[in-house]
Amino acid sequence: MRTALITGVTGQDGSYLVDFLLAKDYVVHGVIRRASTFNTQRIDHIYKDPHNSKARFFLHYGDLSDGTGLRHIIERVQPDEVYNLAAQSHVKVSFEQPEYTADVVATGTLRLLEALRDYMQNTKNKSRFYHACSSEMYGNAPPPQSETTPFAPRSPYAVSKLAAYGYCVNYRESYDMFICNGILFNHESPRRGETFVTRKITRAMTRIKLGLQDKLYLGNLEAKRDWGYAKDYVEAMWLMLQQDKCADYVISTDATYSVKDFLNQVAKQLELDWEKYVEIDPRYFRPTEVNCLLGDSSKAREELGWKVKTSFNELVTMMVEHDLELARQERTLLDAGHIL
Ligand code: NAP
Numbered sequence: 030m031r032t033a034l035i036t037g038v039t040g041q042d043g044s045y046l047v048d049f050l051l052a053k054d055y056v057v058h059g060v061i062r063r064a065s066t067f068n069t070q071r072i073d074h075i076y077k078d079p080h081n082s083k084a085r086f087f088l089h090y091g092d093l094s095d096g097t098g099l100r101h102i103i104e105r106v107q108p109d110e111v112y113n114l115a116a117q118s119h120v121k122v123s124f125e126q127p128e129y130t131a132d133v134v135a136t137g138t139l140r141l142l143e144a145l146r147d148y149m150q151n152t153k154n155k156s157r158f159y160h161a162c163s164s165e166m167y168g169n170a171p172p173p174q175s176e177t178t179p180f181a182p183r184s185p186y187a188v189s190k191l192a193a194y195g196y197c198v199n200y201r202e203s204y205d206m207f208i209c210n211g212i213l214f215n216h217e218s219p220r221r222g223e224t225f226v227t228r229k230i231t232r233a234m235t236r237i238k239l240g241l242q243d244k245l246y247l248g249n250l251e252a253k254r255d256w257g258y259a260k261d262y263v264e265a266m267w268l269m270l271q272q273d274k275c276a277d278y279v280i281s282t283d284a285t286y287s288v289k290d291f292l293n294q295v296a297k298q299l300e301l302d303w304e305k306y307v308e309i310d311p312r313y314f315r316p317t318e319v320n321c322l323l324g325d326s327s328k329a330r331e332e333l334g335w336k337v338k339t340s341f342n343e344l345v346t347m348m349v350e351h352d353l354e355l356a357r358q359e360r361t362l363l364d365a366g367h368i369l
């Protein structure tokens with residue numbers, strides 16, 4: 030049985046990756062942050078009490094800001110594969126917390142690389158490392174964007190991801206480590222955080238449909254993104270680490286839609302006129318916007334045999350159906366007199 034270590038295991042991608050790796054018979058260890066409330070909702074369906082002899086999924090408290098803790102986890106877990114997914118991943122928040130974002134996203138990745146390098150040197154074990162880069166690193170570079178497109182980051186988040194990308198390339202070249210940068214374009218799902226625009230829209234419009242909310246406040250509706258399904262994308266992460274040689278890959282659907290297109294598609298499914306409910310609030314504008322992301326994933330398709338399985342419309346349908354069910358449950362409780 031191979032052993033994987035995932036940072037960011039409680040996030041959208043981390044949770045899908047656990048599902049995927051357990052189905053492939055891995056033993057999976059995840060790093061979680063201590064919080065005063067539970068932050069494990071996305072992995073609760075798969076977590077077993079570690080005293081259970083069948084348990085193959087284990088959690089460890091850790092934080093990318095704490096290098097010593099990461100080092101101890103790596104020594105204890107002895108991973109064959111490390112997936113570094115942890116991040117302050119919200120672009121708008123990175124303008125408000127640039128220093129924290131840099132510490133976790135850029136220096137945090139460096140801490141993990143250093144811990145892994147020492148572990149490999151001391152034990153002579155070989156581990157493979159996946160790093161979650163981002164299409165945000167391209168900024169406003171003309172689309173389509175591929176592995177050879179020059180980076181032009183436009184937020185503290187994107188600059189930090191680019192620094193982490195650089196550390197990964199440097200460690201690969203300096204220490205002969207097997208490291209892959211996955212340059213993933215936006216990917217969404219019913220597990221997407223509720224402050225990212227797609228989920229914000231599906232949550233709000235389904236609540237509006239059931240009379241639970243009146244308005245939806247958004248920012249720039251003209252921005253275009255290449256939106257895929259997170260579950261399809263975690264397979265690409267794994268495929269990268271199964272190759273004979275390590276390399277960096279763009280993962281995208283190679284199609285782009287505006288925020289307005291997304292709204293239109295959601296409203297169509299719910300038979301609502303979104304223009305009656307949506308208002309623009311400048312607080313959601315970013316100091317510097319990324320106007321159009323559109324990937325060219327031909328390298329991943331040719332070398333990894335990876336392909337997109339879920340279309341834009343299928344993704345929207347899945348998210349709308351999921352959030353409509355949440356809204357129905359909320360409506361039922363409200364109608365039964367529960368104060369939420
Ligand atoms: P997400 O849902 O925001 O999850 C982020 C994860 O990182 C969570 O588990 C979070 O823990 C953890 N985390 C945050 N700060 C941490 C810290 N200081 N130490 C340890 N863990 C920390 O993000 P995602 O959408 O799954 O994305 C996964 C990765 O891919 C991220 O690195 C993101 O930047 C990158 N990425 C995402 C996309 C996308 O479209 N989804 C595209 C390109 C790249 P809590 O649950 O405790 O908050």
Ligand code: F7E
Pocket residue numbers: 118119120121162163164165213214215216224225226227229246247248249250252253254288313314315318319
């Ligand atoms: O914004 C616009 C906003 O926050 C998408 C992260 O996973 O993907 C994600 O970053 C677009 C932007 O995602 C609202 O201005 C309009 O143009 O959903 P988002 P993002 O910034 O593209 C990349 C690849 C990552 O790596 C990141 O980790 O939508 N927009 N109105 C809005 N965005 C938000 N959040 N909220 C609004 O009200």
